[in-house]
Amino acid sequence: MVKKVSIFVVWLMLLHCWVATSETKYLKYKDPKQPLNVRIKDLMDRMTLEEKIGQMTQIERKVASAEIMKNYYIGSVLSGGGSVPKPQASAEDWMNMVNDLQKGSLSTRLEIPMIYGIDAVHGNNNVYNATIFPHNVGLGATRDPKLVRRIGAATALEIRATGIQYAFAPCIAVCRDPRWGRCYESYSEDHKIVQAMTEIIPGLQGEIPANSPKGVPYAAGKRKVIASAKHYVGDGGTIKGINENNTVISRHGLLSIHMPAYYNAIAKGVSTVMVSYSSWNGEKMHANRNLITDFLKNSLRFKGFVISDWKGIDKITTPTHANYTYSIYAAITAGVDMVMVPLNYTEFIDGLTSLVESKAIPMSRIDDAVRRILRVKFVMGLFENPLADHNLVHHLGKKKHRDLAREAVRKSLVLLKNGENPNQPLLPLSKRASKILVAGSHADNLGYQCGGWTIEWQGVTGNNVTKGTTILNAIRNTIHKDAEVVYKENPDLDYVKSNNFAYAIVVVGEKPYAETNGDSLNLTISAPGPETINNVCGAVKCVTVIISGRPVVIQPYVDKIEALVAAWLPGTEGDGVTDVLFGDYGFTGKLPRTCHADNLGYQCGGWTIEWQGVTGNNVTKGTTILNAIRNTIHKDAEVVYKENPDLDYVKSNNFAYAIVVVGEKPYAETNGDSLNLTISAPGPETINNVCGAVKCVTVIISGRPVVIQPYVDKIEALVAAWLPGTEGDGVTDVLFGDYGFTGKLPRTWFKNIDQLPMNIGDSHYDPLFPFGFGLETKPHKTN
Structure with a gap:
C-alpha cells in the first residue's frame, strides 16, 4: 500500500512539473495572434519596476554592451552623430554590433528586444557607402511628396541593411529664420510644404492600413523602420534663429505655423515624437506638460512614445545638469516616455527609481510610458524578428538608390537667374565648348x-x-x-x-x-x-x-x-x-x-x-x-x-x-x-x-x-x-x-x-529671390 501511494505521489509531482513547464512555454505577449492590448497587458503584468525603467532608458553605443543590456534591461541604444563600430564600417560590421547588443537584451528574464536608433536625416548618413540624399531644404524645393516618399523607402532599406530599426527622422521644423544652424533640416518656411513632405513617413514606416485608429503607431515589417517626427515643437521659430533658444509666439501662432505637420505625421502613423531643446515663451519644451501630455497625447491622441533629444532633460536646468533629479522629475511628469540619456545611464536609472519609490512620480506615469514603448515594439514586429537580416546588406548604397538621389538633386535645383536677356539664356550649357x-x-x-x-x-x-x-x-x-x-x-x-x-x-x-x-x-x-x-x-x-x-x-x-x-x-x-x-x-x-x-x-x-x-x-x-x-x-x-x-x-x-x-x-x-x-x-x-x-x-x-x-x-x-x-x-x-x-x-x-527673419507674408518682404522662385529649363539632349 505504501509503495502504491509513493508511486501515486511521484506521478502527481511529474504531472505538476509538466503543467508548469507547459505554462511557461506559452506566453500571451509572445503570441502574435493575440490582440495588441492583450500582449501589452500580459507583458506589463510580469514586469518589475527595474525592468520598466530599463525600457525607458536609451544609451549610446559607446557605453553599451551585451552585459549592460542584460543587467539594466536597457530598452534602446543609439548612435550619436559619427558614432560607428569602426571607421568606414561595412553593413556587416553594423549588423554584427546591433545583433550582439540585441542578444544581450534577449538573454533577460522576459526577453524584451531593444530598439537601435540613428540620425538618418538624409539617407543613412552616418554609414560609409550609404546613399546620401539632398538635405530636406533641397527636397522642399522639389515640391514632390511622391519623390520624398520614395526616398523614405530607400532610406528605410539602407537603415535595415545595417541592422538598425529606428530613424530619428523626419525633421518637420518650420524654419522661420535662416540664421538657424538647422535650417537645412527643414523642408520650408511654409508649413504647408512641410506638411506635404510628411509623406516621407509612409516611405520609412509603410502605408498605414485604412481605418486604423487615430494616433496609433505603425511599421510594416523588417524592410521598414520606425520614424520620429521632430523636434516638438517650435524649434524653427527661435529668436534670431539661435539654436535651442526661445520661440516667442502666441498659442495661435504656434498651432497654426509649427504644429500642423504633426497633425499629418500622427495621421500617417508616426511611431515616435522627439522633443525639442527649445523653449516656448520661456518654458523648456522637455518640461512642458501642457504641450506634451495635454495636447500631443490627449488632444491629438498620439499613442506612440515621446523621446527626449540627446541630453535633452539635462538642459532643463541652467547650467546643464545642475539639478538632475529635478530634470528627471520635470521631463517624466511632462510626458517624456524614453530618455536619450545617453551616457550616464546609472544616474538616470537610480534617480528615476528613487522618484517612483518616494511616490514623487506615480507608477501610473511609468506604466503609461512603458505601455507606449511596448506598443511600438509589438507593432513593428520586433518580438517576432529581433535580429538583423543579413539578406538585406546589399541594399546599402545600391545603384537604384543612387539614381534616385541623382533624380532628387536635379529636381531640387532652383534656377534663380538665366542670362541678362531672357531671349539669350546661358543655360543649358554647351557640352561642346x-x-x-x-x-x-x-x-x-x-x-x-x-x-x-x-x-x-x-x-x-x-x-x-x-x-x-x-x-x-x-x-x-x-x-x-x-x-x-x-x-x-x-x-x-x-x-x-x-x-x-x-x-x-x-x-x-x-x-x-x-x-x-x-x-x-x-x-x-x-x-x-x-x-x-x-x-x-x-x-x-x-x-x-x-x-x-x-x-x-x-x-x-x-x-x-x-x-x-x-x-x-x-x-x-x-x-x-x-x-x-x-x-x-x-x-x-x-x-x-x-x-x-x-x-x-x-x-x-x-x-x-x-x-x-x-x-x-x-x-x-x-x-x-x-x-x-x-x-x-x-x-x-x-x-x-x-x-x-x-x-x-x-x-x-x-x-x-x-x-x-x-x-x-x-x-x-x-x-x-x-x-x-x-x-x-x-x-x-x-x-x-x-x-x-x-x-x-x-x-x-x-x-x-x-x-x-x-x-x-x-x-x-x-x-x-x-x-x-x-x-x-x-x-x-x-x-x-x-x-x-x-x-x-x-x-x-x-x-x-x-x-532677417523674413518669411513670405511678412510686411517687410523684399527678397532677392522670393519663396517658390525657380527658373525652369527644358531638357536639351542634343546639346
Whole structure:
C-alpha cells in the first residue's frame, strides 16, 4: 500500500512539473495572434519596476554592451552623430554590433528586444557607402511628396541593411529664420510644404492600413523602420534663429505655423515624437506638460512614445545638469516616455527609481510610458524578428538608390537667374565648348556638397567622405570629349581674362555645419566664395551654383552672375546638378524659402558619416561635382580645375565658360548657427576672380540661403544646389541640359541679413529671390 501511494505521489509531482513547464512555454505577449492590448497587458503584468525603467532608458553605443543590456534591461541604444563600430564600417560590421547588443537584451528574464536608433536625416548618413540624399531644404524645393516618399523607402532599406530599426527622422521644423544652424533640416518656411513632405513617413514606416485608429503607431515589417517626427515643437521659430533658444509666439501662432505637420505625421502613423531643446515663451519644451501630455497625447491622441533629444532633460536646468533629479522629475511628469540619456545611464536609472519609490512620480506615469514603448515594439514586429537580416546588406548604397538621389538633386535645383536677356539664356550649357572654367571651393569637395550630418555630426571636408560624385567630376563626365575643363578653385581676375573660356561654372556656398555651429547672423557665402564670384563672373559668362543649407547673401554679386542656381546641400550625387546645367533635364525646383564643387564632404554637409559632417572625398562613395562635370562633357573638351584661380589666370586662358562651385562647409545643429550666412572662404574671392573674367555658372552648396547679392551681377547663371549628397552627377545632369531645372526655392532668399527673419507674408518682404522662385529649363539632349 505504501509503495502504491509513493508511486501515486511521484506521478502527481511529474504531472505538476509538466503543467508548469507547459505554462511557461506559452506566453500571451509572445503570441502574435493575440490582440495588441492583450500582449501589452500580459507583458506589463510580469514586469518589475527595474525592468520598466530599463525600457525607458536609451544609451549610446559607446557605453553599451551585451552585459549592460542584460543587467539594466536597457530598452534602446543609439548612435550619436559619427558614432560607428569602426571607421568606414561595412553593413556587416553594423549588423554584427546591433545583433550582439540585441542578444544581450534577449538573454533577460522576459526577453524584451531593444530598439537601435540613428540620425538618418538624409539617407543613412552616418554609414560609409550609404546613399546620401539632398538635405530636406533641397527636397522642399522639389515640391514632390511622391519623390520624398520614395526616398523614405530607400532610406528605410539602407537603415535595415545595417541592422538598425529606428530613424530619428523626419525633421518637420518650420524654419522661420535662416540664421538657424538647422535650417537645412527643414523642408520650408511654409508649413504647408512641410506638411506635404510628411509623406516621407509612409516611405520609412509603410502605408498605414485604412481605418486604423487615430494616433496609433505603425511599421510594416523588417524592410521598414520606425520614424520620429521632430523636434516638438517650435524649434524653427527661435529668436534670431539661435539654436535651442526661445520661440516667442502666441498659442495661435504656434498651432497654426509649427504644429500642423504633426497633425499629418500622427495621421500617417508616426511611431515616435522627439522633443525639442527649445523653449516656448520661456518654458523648456522637455518640461512642458501642457504641450506634451495635454495636447500631443490627449488632444491629438498620439499613442506612440515621446523621446527626449540627446541630453535633452539635462538642459532643463541652467547650467546643464545642475539639478538632475529635478530634470528627471520635470521631463517624466511632462510626458517624456524614453530618455536619450545617453551616457550616464546609472544616474538616470537610480534617480528615476528613487522618484517612483518616494511616490514623487506615480507608477501610473511609468506604466503609461512603458505601455507606449511596448506598443511600438509589438507593432513593428520586433518580438517576432529581433535580429538583423543579413539578406538585406546589399541594399546599402545600391545603384537604384543612387539614381534616385541623382533624380532628387536635379529636381531640387532652383534656377534663380538665366542670362541678362531672357531671349539669350546661358543655360543649358554647351557640352561642346572648347574650354570651360570650373571654379569655387565647393566644385570638387564632396564633404561640402553633402553638408553637416554626413559621416560626422558636423560634416567633413574633402572627397574621402564617402562614395559620390563631386560637381567637378560630374561636369567632366558630362561635357564632350574634345572640351577642355580647367578647374581653379579661386582664380584671380587676370587669369580668367587671359584665358579664352567659353563660360565658367562657379560653385560656392556654405561650409558644412550642424546645429548650433551653423547659427549665423550674417548668412554670407564662405570665403573665398565672394572673391571667386567677383573674379570669375567679372571676366567671363558664368553660372554660379550656390551650395548652402539656406538662402545666403547673394545680392551684391547678382549683376555679375549670368545664371544663378540654388543647389542647397545636394549630397553625393553631383551628376544631378550637371543633369540640369547641361540641359539633359529641365529646372523645376522652387524656392522653399524666400530667398560647392569638388569636395564630397562639403557636398553632403553635416550629419554625413560624422555628426558635423566631414571634408574631402574619402567621406564615402559618391561623385563630386567636378567628377560629374568630367563625366558629362564631350571627350574632346578640356576641363581645367583650379580651386581658387586669380583673375589673371582666368583672363589668360581661353575658357568657353567657367563653373564655380562654392558654399558652406559642413556643420550640424548648434555649430551651424550663423550670424552672417556667408559663403565660406575663399568662395567669394573665387566668384569675383572667375565670373569677373569669363562667363560662369556658380553652383552654391549650402544648407540654407547664403549671402550672394554682392556677386549676382558678375554671375551669368546661378544654381542653388543645397547639400546634394554623394551623387554629383545630379548637378551636371541639369547643368548640361540632359534634364531641365525644376526646383523651386523652399525658403526665401534674402538680400542681406539685416532683413532677417523674413518669411513670405511678412510686411517687410523684399527678397532677392522670393519663396517658390525657380527658373525652369527644358531638357536639351542634343546639346
